[in-house]
Each structure stands twice: as structure tokens, then as C-alpha cells.
Amino acid sequence: MPEGHTIHRLAADHRDRFLDRQVRATSPQGKFSDAAALLDGQSLDTADAHGKHLFLGFGPAGHVHIHLGLFGKLNFGDVPAPPPTDTVRLRLVGPTAYADLRGPTTCALITDAEKQAIHERLGPDPLRPVDGTTNDPDKAWQRISRSRSTVAALLMDQKVIAGVGNVYRAEVLFRHGIDPYRPGKDLAYDEWTAIWDDLVGLMREGVRHNRIDTVRPEHTPEAMGRPPRVDDHGGEVYVYRRANQSCHICGGEIRTADLAARNLFWCPDCQRGR
DNA sequence: GCCCAATGTCGAC
DNA sequence: TCGACCTTGGGCA
Numbered sequence: 695m696p697e698g699h700t701i702h703r704l705a706a707d708h709r710d711r712f713l714d715r716q717v718r719a720t721s722p723q724g725k726f727s728d729a730a731a732l733l734d735g736q737s738l739d740t741a742d743a744h745g746k747h748l749f750l751g752f753g754p755a756g757h758v759h760i761h762l763g764l765f766g767k768l769n770f771g772d773v774p775a776p777p778p779t780d781t782v783r784l785r786l787v788g789p790t791a792y793a794d795l796r797g798p799t800t801c802a803l804i805t806d807a808e809k810q811a812i813h814e815r816l817g818p819d820p821l822r823p824v825d826g827t828t829n830d831p832d833k834a835w836q837r838i839s840r841s842r843s844t845v846a847a848l849l850m851d852q853k854v855i856a857g858v859g860n861v862y863r864a865e866v867l868f869r870h871g872i873d874p875y876r877p878g879k880d881l882a883y884d885e886w887t888a889i890w891d892d893l894v895g896l897m898r899e900g901v902r903h904n905r906i907d908t909v910r911p912e913h914t915p916e917a918m919g920r921p922p923r924v925d926d927h928g929g930e931v932y933v934y935r936r937a938n939q940s941c942h943i944c945g946g947e948i949r950t951a952d953l954a955a956r957n958l959f960w961c962p963d964c965q966r967g968r
Numbered sequence: 969g970c971c972c973a974a975t976g977t978c979g980a981c
Numbered sequence: 982t983c984g985a986c987c988t989t990g991g992g993c994a
Contacts (some may be wrong), residue, residue, distance in 0.1 A: 697975050746976075764976045765988040781988070798986040799977060852977085859975045906975080934975085954984080956976090970994085981983085 696762050698857020699779030699900030701743040702821045704768050706901075708741040708750055711770065711791040722778040730784060733758070741867040744828055745819050745856025747800075749809055756803050758784070770794075808829065819856040820893040821901065828856075831890040838878040838886060845881055846874035846953050858893065859933045862900075864959045865908035866892055868932045873965045874958055882968065892926040905929040913942050933959040 696704075719733035730756050740751035750758040762768070775792035778785050784795040795801060804812075811826055816836070822829040834855045848854050848946050849863040858866075866889055867874050872881070900906050906929040914930060915922045920942075922930075932942055937950035937959060946963040 700975085761977080763987060764974060765986090766976090767988075783987090797986095799987065861975050863975095914980095957974095970991085970992105972990100974989095976987100978985085979983105980985100 696746065697859035697862055698745050698819060698821055699897045700747050701746050701900045703904055704748055705741040705743040707770060708738065708931060712738040712786060712788045715788045720785050722780055722782040722785060725799055725827065726784050744813055744822060745816050746850050747812060756805050757809050758852035759800060759802050759804045760795065760798055761800035767796050768793055816852055816856040817854045820890065820897050821857055825882060835886050838881060841878035843878055844875050845872060845878055846958055848878045850956065857897065860956050861906050862893065862896065864934045865931055868965060869908065871965055873967055874960050876967060906931065918942065933961055935959065
């Protein structure tokens, strides 16, 4: 159940195991068999991520475009690979390692032009290298500053900003004391740049540790004398999935609500208008 | 065994 | 705004 940091990590994991190595490609589940046959025997040229989209480049064969959706998973292991289960959409086997893809929303073989079109429809990604296009926060600001949609909805809109999911959305708004229901056009420019810079730092840490930690050092369980948080999403957070528990900072009750069919979490006392 | 939820997205109405 | 879709794991009988 991945946000952008997971996908960038997976791109690096593929580079570590398969870059410039020939792979065997199969689709035990069968839904990707034709494309897997085209990839079989090719070597991985590139692996990169934009938001929650993963691209594995195999030279003239094109790119495998993967989107894990809510349920998809990629698992790695060392060779020899065990017999695959029948839910494996794509298995890549290299000289030392294998990768199993299960349950993706998208797994398709695409051309350079199709890959480019995906980059163009996605907003800037805090984890992309600075290249003048896919990492330009002003592109997001152009949309946010003109929108009557709520900041909470805008942060989840991948055309506005790519890679932020429900956890980072809730946490970054808390860290900046912003009411999730504030309209984008009422956000100040300096608030936006602070959010973006914070996401760059938080998500880089997310790639490094492969989990989402957003609690500042002075609010960690050790610093506050609280028991460590136990939650299957795996990190230390202020509000995500903490409905009806007390805010680490003000002690008030964390609230939850549906926003665009997703669970929103926030502290109404800490997150108010300017 | 069944039911549900989950860090996501798309298309139909 | 809603259902469909892809899968796994936990709670409960």
C-alpha cells in the first residue's frame, strides 16, 4: 500500500538487482504473458519513478509501466526463485535476484512517447531529480493558488502534485497547522513553499527508511514519555489513523472524516486558518 | 470459511 | 458521487 516514496525505493531496488543484466520474464498469472515474452532475455536500461508510477526500461522493447494501486506489491528475493504463486503478474529473474509483481492496477508495456505522456499529465514530484519540469513546485502552485478545492483534495490530486498519498497528505497539513478544508486559493505562497520543502525532506527520509515517519524529534514517544506507536503502516505519525486519540501536541481529539472517498485525519485545534 | 479494510485510480451516471 | 478492480491479512464464526 504505497505512496511515492515506496515507488522511488522500488525503482532503486530494481536498479540494484537488474541494471544492465539480462532477465527472464514470465507472467505466471497469464495477464502479461505476451509482453513478458517480448522482455524475456532483454536487459534493464533504466528504472525510474514519477509519483506512484514505476517505469522499467528495456531498450527497444519499451518500458514496463507499473502502478501498484491500493493493493499491488513487489517482492524481491535471491535466486533460485521458488515456484511462483498463480497471482504473480510479472516475474523477473536476473543472475542474482528475482522480483514478483502482484495485484497491480497497471502493468503494461509502453513506448517512449507513452511514457512521456504520463510524465506530462502528472504534477511535480518532490522526489524527482531537479530537471526543470517534473520537480518544479511552481507548477503545482499555479493550480493550487487558483483552485476552490480544498488543500486536502489538491494534495491528493496527482495532476497537481505527484506521489503524495493519504498519509503524507494528513501529516504535512498537520505539521504546518493548516486546516484541510481550506481552499487552495487561500493558501499563502510561503505556506506552499514550506509544504513542498517539507515533503521533499519527509519523502526522502521515507525512501531511506522505507516507512513514513513524520514526528519531529521533540515529539517522539521517547521524548514525550509515551509508549511507542504500534500501527501496521509502520511509522511514527501525528494524526494518520489516530481518530479519537489525543493530539501529541495539544492533547485535543484527532478527528476523521470522508473526503473524496478517502479517510482524512486532522487535529481541529492545531490546524486552523492563518 | 466469510467479511472487511487498506497508504489508489478510473469510468459511468 | 459511486462502484469496480486488483490482493492480502486480520478478526470472527
